[in-house]
Amino acid sequence: MSARVVFLEINSLPKEIPLANITANCTLLTYSNTQQSEVLERAKNATIIVVNKLILDQSILSSCPDLKMIAVSATGMSNVDIEYCQRNNILVTNIVGYAQQTVAEHTLMMMLALQRNLLSYRQDVNDGKWSKSPYFFYGGHEIIDLYGLSLGIVGSGAIGQKVFDLAKAFGMKAYFIARKNTQEKTGNSKKLPFEQGLKQADIISIHCPLTNETENLIAQKEFAMMKNTALIINTARGGIINEMALIEAIQEKQIKGVALDVVTHEPMPADHPLHAISSLDNVIITPHCAWLSDGSLETLIHQLIYKINHFLSAYST
Structure with a gap:
């Protein structure tokens, strides 16, 4: 079964993510934005969830039986229940050193x-x-x-x-x-x-x-x-x-x-x-824009795609 990669809030990054650069054979689902009340329905069958600020707590994560990875498209991960993920072998990655x-x-x-x-x-x-x-x-x-x-x-x-x-x-x-x-x-x-x-x-x-x-x-x-x-x-x-x-x-x-x-x-x-x-x-x-330079966004997106591809390459073997 191919992996399902779900981008829950892809427009939270004001620069287009080159989805074609995700190299593995997988199913991609993208949502421009997601309300917190919609997270569970959209993410429940995901192998990888890509999230920025939406909350992924135990009540949501426990209802995602196929989930193997959470890719946070930011540095802060306080919106993710890290302890639950550690107990259940769900990899959580974030973006480091870009801003x-x-x-x-x-x-x-x-x-x-x-x-x-x-x-x-x-x-x-x-x-x-x-x-x-x-x-x-x-x-x-x-x-x-x-x-x-x-x-x-x-x-x-x-x-x-x-x-x-x-x-x-x-x-x-x-x-x-x-x-x-x-x-x-x-x-x-x-x-x-x-x-x-x-x-x-x-x-x-x-x-x-x-x-x-x-x-x-x-x-x-x-x-x-x-x-x-x-x-x-x-x-x-x-x-x-x-x-x-x-x-x-x-x-x-x-x-x-x-x-x-x-x-x-x-x-x-x-x-x-x-x-x-x-x-x-x-x-x-200023409106939380200090991180938004072209250079930092390019670095962020490159790192995000790399981490997804790296995980998928191991997942598919």
């Missing part, structure tokens, strides 16, 4: 935009303020160079390391912030204890996964530790920063600004509390 450069560049872009008041200056030009200036320039807003600033990085994985490298190229004093509530003594001059790392930073950039330990990692207590001139950047996962505490920190000027590429509920609903600050000049929110 370090693009997420790191997006992070630096956000830092630059906030520190140089890019949004304000763009608006000033559109409002005609430059054209009315008695001089050749218009300088209505503060501009701070990244050079010499202290950057505290939460998360020392591949993306955090890339941000560290780019920050050093800008002449920043970059370091990693150790895990919260630990007495971590690494002897590593690049890593500071959690509270010290927050207090010292001019900019804090988050690049850790969302776990029970990191949920609400930055909340009211942590904002109170920071400099009132500090920026915080999150291109990792919504929920690591407590959003209500963030809103208060911005409104009360506890910190200078924030840039987010992720929020707790995505897509960000029209009534999301962050809309209370989203139009401010010192707030930038």
Whole structure:
């Protein structure tokens, strides 16, 4: 019996997947999008399920008797019941090492935009303020160079390391912030204890996964530790920063600004509390797009097809 490969949400990647490159003799079923309530009906006879953000919990997986592999077309796998898969010999694969450069560049872009008041200056030009200036320039807003600033990085994985490298190229004093509530003594001059790392930073950039330990990692207590001139950047996962505490920190000027590429509920609903600050000049929110460069998408798709083909070649023998 040939394998059945089911793509449940193929349009969750904004680049066409070359299905013709799946080389094994198999049955391909593709769905542009799938509602959570439709997952079981569409996946119940699958040998391989290809998924991005849909939840595959035990109630669904236990009703898929032929399932041998889950290919997650992303890095995060929190939507899959990994323990169930391990107990039942279901291989779970994800995409690794594809977005370090693009997420790191997006992070630096956000830092630059906030520190140089890019949004304000763009608006000033559109409002005609430059054209009315008695001089050749218009300088209505503060501009701070990244050079010499202290950057505290939460998360020392591949993306955090890339941000560290780019920050050093800008002449920043970059370091990693150790895990919260630990007495971590690494002897590593690049890593500071959690509270010290927050207090010292001019900019804090988050690049850790969302776990029970990191949920609400930055909340009211942590904002109170920071400099009132500090920026915080999150291109990792919504929920690591407590959003209500963030809103208060911005409104009360506890910190200078924030840039987010992720929020707790995505897509960000029209009534999301962050809309209370989203139009401010010192707030930038982008729609979880930091990973979407052409280069990273090509790498992701190539890796996804390779992993499916590699499994199918063994399955068919």
